[in-house]
Amino acid sequence: MTTRRALLGAATVGMVLATASRGWSATEPAVVFDALGEMRTVYTPALLDQILATGTRAIGVTITDPKVEAAKSLAQTHADLDVYDRYYDAHPTYFIRAKAAADVDRAAAERKIAVFYNLQNSTPVEADFAAIAALRERGVASIQLTYNDLNRSGAGCFVEADPGLTPFGHDLIARLEQDRVLLDLSHAGMTTMAGAIAASKRPPIISHTACKALWNHRRNTTDENLRATAQKGGLVGMTQIRTFLTSAKTDNRHFYFDHIDHAVKVAGIDHVCIGSDRDHRVIPDTEEELRILLQEEGSQIKPDDWPLYLQGMNGPRRMDVVRDDLRKRGYSQAQIDKLMGTNVRRLYRDVVG
Numbered sequence: 001m002t003t004r005r006a007l008l009g010a011a012t013v014g015m016v017l018a019t020a021s022r023g024w025s026a027t028e029p030a031v032v033f034d035a036l037g038e039m040r041t042v043y044t045p046a047l048l049d050q051i052l053a054t055g056t057r058a059i060g061v062t063i064t065d066p067k068v069e070a071a072k073s074l075a076q077t078h079a080d081l082d083v084y085d086r087y088y089d090a091h092p093t094y095f096i097r098a099k100a101a102a103d104v105d106r107a108a109a110e111r112k113i114a115v116f117y118n119l120q121n122s123t124p125v126e127a128d129f130a131a132i133a134a135l136r137e138r139g140v141a142s143i144q145l146t147y148n149d150l151n152r153s154g155a156g157c158f159v160e161a162d163p164g165l166t167p168f169g170h171d172l173i174a175r176l177e178q179d180r181v182l183l184d185l186s187h188a189g190m191t192t193m194a195g196a197i198a199a200s201k202r203p204p205i206i207s208h209t210a211c212k213a214l215w216n217h218r219r220n221t222t223d224e225n226l227r228a229t230a231q232k233g234g235l236v237g238m239t240q241i242r243t244f245l246t247s248a249k250t251d252n253r254h255f256y257f258d259h260i261d262h263a264v265k266v267a268g269i270d271h272v273c274i275g276s277d278r279d280h281r282v283i284p285d286t287e288e289e290l291r292i293l294l295q296e297e298g299s300q301i302k303p304d305d306w307p308l309y310l311q312g313m314n315g316p317r318r319m320d321v322v323r324d325d326l327r328k329r330g331y332s333q334a335q336i337d338k339l340m341g342t343n344v345r346r347l348y349r350d351v352v353g
Helices: 045-053 070-089 102-110 130-137 167-178 190-199 223-231 253-267 287-300 318-328 333-351
Strands: 032-037 056-062 095-097 113-119 140-144 182-184 205-209 235-238 272-274
Touching: 032 205, 032 235, 032 272, 032 333, 045 113, 056 102, 056 333, 070 095, 070 113, 070 130, 095 102, 102 113, 130 140, 140 205, 167 182, 167 190, 182 205, 182 333, 190 223, 205 223, 223 235, 223 253, 235 253, 235 333, 253 272, 253 318, 272 333, 318 333
Parallel strands: 032 056, 056 113, 095 113, 113 140, 140 182, 205 235, 235 272
Antiparallel strands: none
8 A cells, every 4th residue: 555655754853863762672672574564754763663663574565556658657657766765864763774684684673673675566677688687776676567457467356357368477587586676566456476486486475465265355465375375485575555455444453353363374484474555544544645645556446545543553453463462362472483584584685695
């Protein structure tokens, strides 16, 4: 759900972050690595301190609206990278612009957040594969093959007749792997996804999805593709977007953990992670907030989709809720650590370097 609004507001935050009191606790939870989330440039020092207090030390952040016209998408990506780079570089006491798995370890040691950049569409690199290496050098560690619609590589999940992975898509996957960029298959149609998993030589990720066997949403993934991803050594990230999990608007948090349980049963504990796709702020349940969302997402979201968040997971401490509820579900500490961070850390080590 990352949108252009995520890029706004860096100037208003300014250098306040650099001078803010940290107020750190001596006791820290295990490292959280959110495979795909949000880290907006409007976050205040108080909010960032709460995020840090949950153990969050790494996150994949989408940098450009995946709906931007293909011909303009590379230029827009570089412009957006400039905005994010300036913001993170201006606040070195909070952030590390990450390029390798070792940066996660450094963030954990220094109590900062390692930020990896993600593209949710491959359109910025369609015209010239050389752009992949250039973006990789700027910190783009993962690229999604498709968004919701057709592109040169295959079909997104909104496409009724999915033609599967194209020859161009095969070539793109090979080049991503050559340049050590993680292949993300979120938003793909199931036939395109299956073909991409089969074509991959390095482990892929479906960074933010849920289980189609539990909730037949077009953004969710079949057991066959969950299993195939695991067999390639890859990861499946469980999103915290309510509409992918359930239609229930109240008393709904347990559905999230049902999806995690199912993914673990199908793919195995070593192949599931958290890919929240969520803001860290407390989002008010207001008509104004819904109006903004509808304006940003257009036909991709309906008024009945509101609210997007699960009860008890609307705010900066939601990763604490995930940790506590996993424990209540009977997961051991070692299993919780895998789901919340070490699995993604391993994948980045093996694929990104």
